[in-house]
Amino acid sequence: MDDKMEKKYNYKQVEAGKYDFWVENNLFTNNTTSKKEPFTILLPPPNVTGKLHIGHALDNAIPDLLIRFKKLNGYDINWIPGMDHAGIATQAKVEERLWKEHKKTRYDYGREEFIKKVWEWKDEYSDSIRQQWKKLGLALNYKDEYFTYSKDLNNMVNHIFVKMYNEGLIYKDNRIIHWDCQFKTALSNIEVIYEEKEGSMYHFKYFFKDKKTDYLEVATTRPETIFADSCIVVNPNDKRYQKYIGKYVINPLNDKELLVIGDEYVDIDFGTGVMKCSPGHDVNDFELGKKYNLEIINIFNDDATLNENVTKEFIGLKREDARKKVIEYTKTNNTFVLEKKIIHNVGISERSKTVVEPLIKDQWFVKMKKLAAMVLDLQKSDDKIEFYPPRLEDTLKHWMDNIHDWTVSRQIWWGHQIPVWYHKETKEVYVNTIPPKDIKNWDQESDVLDTWFSSGLLPFSCFLNWDFKKNKNISNEFNKYFPTSLLVTGYDLIFFWVARMIFFNKMFTNKKPFSRVLFHGLVRDEMGRKMSKSLGNGVDPMQVIEDFGCDSLRLMLTTNSSPGQDIRFSxxxxxxxxxxxxxxxxxxxxxxxxxxxxxxxxxxxxxxxxxxxxxxxxxxxxxxxxxxxxxxxxxxxxxxxxxxxxxxxxxxxxxxxxxxxxxxxxxxxxxxxxxxxxxxxxxxxxxxxILIMLHGFIPFxxxxxxxxLSLEKSILLDKWIENKHNFEINYLDYLIPIISNIREFRTKNTVSNSKPLIFKINLTKSKNKAKIDSYLKTINSYLEKIVNVKIENNLQFSSNLTTTIAIDDFSLEVENSSFIDKTALINDLNKQIIDLGKEIKRSESILANKNFIEKASKDKIDAEKEKYHMYKNQYITLKIKLKDI
Missing domain, CATH: 1.10.730.10 (Isoleucyl-tRNA Synthetase; Domain 1)
Incomplete structure (x- = not known):
């Protein structure tokens, strides 16, 4: 019946049609009326910005393995899929396409028309992502699929924003924030990645107002911000500078008078011990500015070019160009001291990968102290979320203990527009889920919310049918499947997403979002490097599937995965x-x-x-x-x-x-x-x-x-049953090691399996002599067919030249003449003896050479002597072996 399976494994043929079969037979669909224990996972929503990468493949393969494992173990599974609108990233992609194809910006279209263009992009890439899910074989419950910018979720986001505003957890303030100069939008603290880069520390002279020859030496990595200086700060305990506190120095770029103040914030031992203070362009300087009511000067436009608050010749320059011009200017005016090369941390936008700029902006913030306390209290309780690996719980706690208020407004158009209106005449602020009745007299806040605001709500917001008046979900699905059972995600999202889901869900439902969270590692290249476009070492999972099949990709990813550990792809x-x-x-x-x-x-x-x-x-x-x-x-x-x-x-x-x-x-x-x-x-x-155990790893x-096998309609309708077989086994404990050793013997001695051999079994020292002896007939029935060998207990050899194989407390012996070709062996030994004789003569000649002994080093002479003795020993050994044969 060899027509049941193709002779060769053809992954394309095997994987074709399977996914449609699973979906059409509702094998991934949950059942709210089932009495089975629920097992729910929320799919980390991919951004609607393009193709899934190899990290997504791992992110998807692990929960799919678990979902299939749980279904086979009798659970009511519910893997909820969704996609993220990804505000900044998606808008950037669409803007790039519109410029490339039509040479138009979003401002050419206007907000409403531009948003329509982004929806067109979303529909296109949503279909593409679903096709990739299909290729990966994901057991998703599509009837509950969500999108983070759908009408329902937009209503939820607005409701949460208004609720938090009314409770005093959201506020607007003109504060220093991290600014993405490419995308021209605010970023939260955790969207800034600090990278070690080579830079310079520049030293300048700030001359005293009343003494034209005396000055304070100030060091900075950003000379262009000298235009934004409001004062000079020294440590009041620094004896070098105590006498200068209260005096004025002159700004070397614009001749502005700057007061010297004393504050213990300054590190006496760092640099020159004198610090310039630019409250508009440094987070720490901003705090000093509030403390001393200093003037705040902003010298940058939103694209990081210099504005009108600098001298005329610097206006419009980019940061890098302005820095060079500052050096030239101060050298000419004798206020430049020196430049030192350094390695320092530079803030990079997680979104655009460009250097961020601290700027004072009017932004919306979330107060984090109360929300962080909710997370910490939950993790101290008996109902805490279990972390895998456990060490990452400490990482979360540390961040919660040192949390800053979260900047949630973004200066883009694609996303949840903040539900706030400003009266055109009275400037009254109106915050509500319902627009003002006299809407023509009001302007809505143009900013949208950070994407992580909406994705942080997901564990409960993805269940629709909310009664916002009663603040509860009235669906059966919510009651059965929330909190979700498990979250599977990368450890790099512990702050971006995991922490936010915990405090949002705890605040709104008073429940944890999931019972467990499993952090997997990153997929790195073969050399252990992080995959990136710049290195060109990224891996397209769809191409791997095309070349090797989905099952091969999934098996490789899952069987190399342990909690919190990175994977090397090869x-x-x-x-x-x-x-x-x-x-x-x-x-x-x-x-x-x-x-x-x-x-x-x-x-x-x-x-x-x-x-x-x-x-x-x-x-x-x-x-x-x-x-x-x-x-x-x-x-x-x-x-x-x-x-x-x-x-x-x-x-x-x-x-x-x-x-x-x-x-x-x-x-x-x-x-x-x-x-x-x-x-x-x-x-x-x-x-x-075996198939049931392997199904989650290689489903197709x-x-x-x-x-x-003609059993159930699908393997997913079968069950994982842990069978408790415990048969008493007899001869196999001896048969298997005998076969292993004989195979090794044949390989080592280059004896073909076609050559029959007879071994003598030596049971003299065996504790199980009688038992093994009684099994010999059965053991031989296998040995003859598998390794072409027969073993006998009382075999008599014609020669004492035998080879012994030790096995546990017994052994096997075989007569050498039965497997050794005597003529070939003699010829081979004679050849080796002749070759060794030549080496011995060569070595004797060298050692007899007085010239060599007098000029060669001791090590070289000793090495030659060692070789000579080795050759002699080998020669004697082979001679004896030849004589024995």
Whole structure:
């Protein structure tokens, strides 16, 4: 019956149509009326900005493995998919396209028309992402799919904003924030990445007002901000500068008088101990500015060019160009001292990858102290969220303990427009989910909310049917599936997303958003580097699927994943995964080929009494199956997928394919129908359970093979059952090590398997002499077919020249003449002896050379002597061996 499976594993043919089959049969759909225990995961929503990358593939493969594992274990699964509108990133992509195709900016279209263009982009890329989900085989419950900028979620966001505003948790203030000069929008603190870069520390002279020859030496990394200086600060305890406090110095760029003040904020030992203070362009300087009521000077336009608050020749220059011009100007005016090369941390926008600029802006903020306390209190309670790995809980706590207010307004058009209106004449502020009745007299806030504001609400906002008056969800789905069971995400999102979901959900529902959170690592390249466009080392998962199949990609990702640990991607690992799947395919095909037409599978065959010694190989694999099922399930529950994967691969490759299938061939040739049927049942039974265990790792090929077994309609309708087989096994404990050692012996001695050998078994020192002796007939029946060997207890050899193989407390002996070609061996030994003789003569000649002994180093002479003695010893050994033969 070899027509049941194709001869060669063709992943494209195997994976085609499977996903549609699963979806059409509602195998991923939840059931609110089911009495099964729910298992719910929220899919981390990808941005609607383009293709999924290899990190998404890992982010998706892990929860899909768990969802399928839980379904097979009898849970009511609900994996909720969604997509993120990704305000800044998506708007930037659309603006780029519109300029490239039409040479138009968003201002050419106006807000309303531009938003329509972004929706067109969203629809296009949403379809693309769903196709990629399909390629990855994700068991998503599409009926509950959400989008973070849908009408329903926009209503939720507005409701939450107004609620928080009314409770005093949201406010507007003119404060210093991080500014993205490329996208021209505010950023929150955690959207700024600090990178070590090479730069310079520049020293300048600030001459005293009343002494034209005396000055304070000030060091700065940003000379262009000298225009924004409001004062000079020294530490009042610094004896070098105490006498200068209260005096005035002259700004070297615009001749403005600057007061010298004393504050312990200044580090006496850093730099010159004199600090320039620019409250409009430094976060710490801003705090000093508030403390001393200093003038705030902004010298930058929104695109980081210099504005009218600098001298005329600097207006319009970019930061970098202005810096060069400042150096030239101060050198000319004798106020430049020196430049020192340094390595320092520079703030980079997580969005645009450009250097951020601290600017004073009127922005909306969320007060974080109360919300952070909610998170900390939750983690101290008995109802705390479990973190995997646990160490990341400390990372979260540390951030909550040192939290700053969150800048939530963004100066873009795509996103949740803040539900605030300003009266055109009275300037009254109106905050509500419903626009003012006399709308023509009001202007709505043009800013939108940070994307993380809406995605932070997701664990509860994705369940629709909210009664906002009662502040509760009235759907059955919410009551059954919230809080969700698990969140799977990268550890790099612990601040961006995880923390925000915890405090938003706790604030609004008074419940935690999920019971557990599993952090996986990043997917790095083969050298351990982070993947990036600049390095050109990114991996397109869709291309990997095209080249090797989805199952190979998923198996590689999941079996290399442990909580919080990064993965190194390599094609070698993908090929190894493919080879394993191919091995499984061939083994399955072999089993199906042996299922004769009259054979009928009996799923309870192992309950029948069976005393055939030959079927002990079947009982051995059943015992192994029970052990591996238990350990694989235990490790999946702990999210140790690398451990679970290794257990499975070792079991399938070694125990099942290399040993069991090989040994079972003897039974399949038996004329005893009882022995044969027991083995056929065992084969199919173990294969079925292997497929169930592997299904989450490699869903497509396991479904394909499972359907050939003619059981349930789909593998997802079957069950993961941990079978407790514990048969007493006899001869196999001896047979397997005997075969292993004989195979090793043949390889080591280059003895073909086609050459029959007879071994003598030495049981003199064995504790199990009688037992092994009684099994010899059965053991030999396997050895003759598998390794072309027979073993006898009382064998007499004609020569004392034998080779011994030690196995546990017994051994095997074989006569050398039975496997050694004497003529060939003699010829080989003679050749080696001749070659060694030549080396000995060469060495003797060198050591007899007085010139060499007098001029060569001691080490070189000793090395030559050592070689000579080694050659002599080898020569003598081979001569003795030749004589013995």
């Amino acid at each position: 094609e070698e690992k993908i090929r190894y995964a493919w080879n394993f799947i191919n091995k499984l395919w061939n083994a399955s095909r072999y089993i199906l080929m042996n299922n004769e037409e009259q054979f009928k599978y009996n799923s309870n065959f192992f309950l029948e009494k069976n005393t055939n010694l030959e079927n002990e190989i079947d009982k051995w694999i059943l015992n192994k199956l029970s052990l591996v099922e238990k350990e694989v399930a235990r490790n999946i529950d702990k999210y140790e997928f690398a451990v679970a994967g290794k257990l499975l691969i070792d079991f399938v490759w070694d125990d099942f394919c290399s040993w069991y299938i090989e040994l079972s061939k003897v039974n399949l040739q038996s004329k005893d129908l009882g022995i044969k049927n027991y083995t056929l049942n065992t084969m199919q039974y173990v294969l079925k359970n 090929v396991t479904e394909e093979i499972y359907q050939k």
